[in-house]
Amino acid sequence: MVKLLEIRDGVKTKNNVFSYTSDNIIREGDTLVVFESGDNIKQIVMKRNQTFQNKFGAFPHNDIIDKLQFGTKMYSKTMMGWVYILRPNSHIYTSSLAQRTQILYTPDISQVLFRLELRPGFRVVESGTGSGSLSVSIMKAIVPTGHLFTYEFNQVRSQRAIEDFQRLGFYPQNVHVTHRDVLNNGFLLKDESTGEFLVNENTIDAIFLDLPSPEKAVPHAYKVLKRGGKLCNFSPCIEQVQKAVQEMARQGFYEIKTYETLSKDFSSSHHNYQSFKQQVKPTIVTEENGNKQQDNLGDTNTGNLNKRQLKQKDKGMLVTAPKIESRGHTGFLTFAIKF
Amino acid sequence: MVKLLEIRDGVKTKNNVFSYTSDNIIREGDTLVVFESGDNIKQIVMKRNQTFQNKFGAFPHNDIIDKLQFGTKMYSKTMMGWVYILRPNSHIYTSSLAQRTQILYTPDISQVLFRLELRPGFRVVESGTGSGSLSVSIMKAIVPTGHLFTYEFNQVRSQRAIEDFQRLGFYPQNVHVTHRDVLNNGFLLKDESTGEFLVNENTIDAIFLDLPSPEKAVPHAYKVLKRGGKLCNFSPCIEQVQKAVQEMARQGFYEIKTYETLSKDFSSSHHNYQSFKQQVKPTIVTEENGNKQQDNLGDTNTGNLNKRQLKQKDKGMLVTAPKIESRGHTGFLTFAIKF
């Protein structure tokens, strides 16, 4: 896997999955997103002589590498159908993981990044690593000079995270994955070969906790954070929040604030009303994945001609409505600052 | 104060503040709402030879009684301005109380009435009475044959409630106000003169609690409720809910469900965008209390003529937005059924 190097402010920067290229051409080794529809998003890595298959047929990587740009449409070999090939952004990356495991979602991730005030150069601690969804967003915010130390209780997950981060171009220069039970063993970390501290007391800018008993991790977090460093805790149950908050205050955190953030998705459609003068059936034109569909709400079939005329003249009132199926809770985010 | 009597299903029914009259004419003794604006709603009782005064001048009751209909506009004696005189509905009644004290608001009241499935003839217990806002809504739902037993810790408030309920036409036939500490003394109630039970064990259809330590009232509530009778508890803090819920399960309630309901108010306005072709300043036409106001968002004053033309041809895009100042929490409503 060959990665391009760019010079920035005199520093050689290895590219990652979010990196910019001015020609926008897809290269070998790039991870790209195959977008069939909002519900069908896949990540694939470009390798010569390989082929991506879906219901529309075959998409040979050789027809993509060095030829196509990110953000363009590609037809299958048989011309049966097409997909969009996209450069991943952190939201799409998170969405594609959401289809396989329980993760922190984009609205919460956004709050974490912004309220921890992450920026390039930050040294950040995270536990647990989980699917690595938040890890990737954190790294997006702190590269090229920052570093993430992420701790995971489950060995399989921590190994998988290393592989993902390597593929995405973050490992090893921006991230260190540690398999450890932090509730009992804390965050202090030494380089095994040199014996030097990688994570020492008072050296971390920000820390994120997503653990079953967060109050046990708070003292460990206090230890490694810098003065003024920020803590964020994510917990689904209010009892966990209550215990964690009390422990934060006890340890010496201040500005302890707990938030809950939900996101409501809206669909939009053209709603055609009947008129008293001209009795035309109501038509709702809904959209899904860019394909227009028509959905008759009434039961009798009157005035087809009028309906078509109406559609041409006037697409009806553009209406929006929140979707019925919606997330009611993910967790509480508590932020605090080390005094 | 003379109240009209109507015959309904053979039962003589004394009128209350929400009663229907086919001629819709305002009579002496009626409580009516003087509506100046959404923020300025007052209740007054019609008495001959009295006068209502506001910034627009004098509104003599004699010009209203037996002359005007509910829902009409009335000019002040000096013609300086006008108000609308309305028949109270329970929402307006609640709003007019909200201006003077902390109360249960309409969205919560609606949930209480509907989920307790109140209907005419129900015998209901409520504690505390507070401002009587919920009491009035409960009575609206259970008259003419139902009865509310409301308990209040504070003597002044309980006395005031009696006066309010009398004025509104509910007291004494539909409500009994008791000054009592129910946490310690429960809900059993005897008629002082006859010694007969007014509230006995297993006789109540529905009960509403809004008390500082609800878990202490739950056993008392269980005692007076019928089998299948419903309990509703309102508490602002989650710890109160946790204790109350556990006590409900312990006592023998089932279908214990806790909800939180908030209401979001929307303002609407006409938003005129600038056009690239025709550089017109954006204008936001907002409305407040029925009076159109114009509010220029830009800083320079260009194209007044165009603006006026635009307004005549096209009022701009009708847009809505939730109001910034909004209630974030009132309390948790827990419902349960006696087994």
Add this chain to the structure above:
Amino acid sequence: MLRKIKHFKAMVDLGQLIGKEYGQFFEVRDSKSGELIEVTDVHQLTNQFLEDVDFGDAEENEEVKEIIDPVAGRDNRDYVDDNKSQKLSHEEIEALKKQGMSGNELIQQLVQNSETFSKRTKFSQEKYLRKKKQKYQITFQLKKPTALELCNVYSQTQPAKIMGLRADSLALLLNMANINQESRVILLDKTKGLLTGALIEKDVREILHVEFTGHQLKLQNEIFLEYNYKPDKVKRIQYLHHTNLDQSIVQSDSLLNAIIQTKTKHYNSMIMVHEDFNQVEMYNHIEHLIQPSASIAVFSLYIQSLAELKDHLLTNKKAVNIKIEELWTREYQVLPMRTHPNMNMHGASGFILSAVKVE
């Protein structure tokens, strides 16, 4: 109304329920006869609220801790094998379930195959049985078909049938329309009669149901019929097709004219849950029948429709106290050490316009 019946594998003769009271819970005693037995222990239904609570007349307490679930984490830590002494494997239990064995019989099997059950204290045995019953026994309840129950069922299963109305929105709609036993209601209802039934439940005096669709009354009233109202309640409803309100038709028909005359400014509540037509046009069509100071409540899934109606009422000074609001209602799981808002919610409450008509 017998919901949940589809959950049964056993054939159950519902005739057994005749004569039972609304509100009772039943479970299948055995799968062959399909005999139903009444649930008499409420704590079997509410066990999860009580996991670490000492309730009832238990004399011993020391064994309670052994069956407490740990705090629920996000990584399946809430799964606990509390029955290591059970000789039946998970697969064997699943097989018995698939054979159609009733929960009651299954629990008897579990007890017989438990090495420790007989060694437990009486209190602990009861707690064990309750937990198992909550897990394996399907109980169902006889419920009265009320507006609340019907609205809950349809909003979960077929929201389109009731125009997306949610229980909390229906609650607010009825309250904003000031519905009470004195109400005369003019109703534009496309909820298959859910709303009409809710008004009858409140014992309103009179309903004028203005129809805007040409379908058969029976189809339109599909849900109304599930309320099982007696004829004397139903006769309070008058049905009128909207074309009968057209000025030209009314004036040419003297009988119709006379009827409409008596209904002019007659109704003190107006509720609209209907948007086949533009809501402004619909309102204007029936406006003359509404009494000044009447309470108006309109529901729509789309804020755009209500914004137009509000704009119309405001501009033409037809109403005051006009408000568009959206409800946000969330249920909470309140369990020991596991309290949090429900992870899923119904995100579309719709919007409600309320106002008071003025002249």
Add this chain to the structure above:
Amino acid sequence: MLRKIKHFKAMVDLGQLIGKEYGQFFEVRDSKSGELIEVTDVHQLTNQFLEDVDFGDAEENEEVKEIIDPVAGRDNRDYVDDNKSQKLSHEEIEALKKQGMSGNELIQQLVQNSETFSKRTKFSQEKYLRKKKQKYQITFQLKKPTALELCNVYSQTQPAKIMGLRADSLALLLNMANINQESRVILLDKTKGLLTGALIEKDVREILHVEFTGHQLKLQNEIFLEYNYKPDKVKRIQYLHHTNLDQSIVQSDSLLNAIIQTKTKHYNSMIMVHEDFNQVEMYNHIEHLIQPSASIAVFSLYIQSLAELKDHLLTNKKAVNIKIEELWTREYQVLPMRTHPNMNMHGASGFILSAVKVE
């Protein structure tokens, strides 16, 4: 940035703060000199979280209970007179405050007038002082002007200046635009530079700020200036008036044409927080400068604007993964026995459209 300064009655020379670190807390030692002292006890700031917690190196515990607040009820039961032995009356204390006495001096007065203070244990004395400091002492903090802090200040005090942007919406906007140190951003910003500053904070490579209003740059950048960025950071921003993107003008000006050519399909992020013009027209105006697969994020207070833009992008197949969402964020009070969502919230998050540009 020195907020809260208006709370002081005493005259305070802010020169004392020069050389201090961001994040430090100060209080006024005495009202005459206005001398500031640094807060060194964090528990003075967080006392309310700890009311019934034994923290620190206290040796005695028995007196803690005496000063625990009872559970807060709705009827002002959370008021407790915990100082019956205080010789100063409430009115006298208020009078001292009105005289401009600093919190520190006031607390000394309270201690001197307390009959029981000297009898308390050392632990209890500390707890007493912390409670009083939290009640009477005004502390303030030196904060770095960051996007988060500035957004919080303006959304509470002057939301119109920043187009009603709330911290949580700004957070989502930046994330949906995939902002990182590699970003080239085309920006339509009417937040007085709050947003521009937030991008500089993320160390983006390049910003093209397309102006749609004719005002002076200084007015437009009022908030941007509060970030106090060094010139090398600011030079990453290019400003361009939208008229310079008109095809007719570009083609007749060869220099402009050359510049525009290099910027065609150049930007990998687009953020729009601007609605003086129709957002569809604005988008079309700058569309050719956006790279395919770029992340697009648009904020509006009105869902109607975004619905039009979504409809346009969808109909013309200009973008995929188009989403309109509204955030709902609420703060919680998490205190012992008094945990509940905050009673007031900012109800208008606005709406965010996000999408990925395709060709």
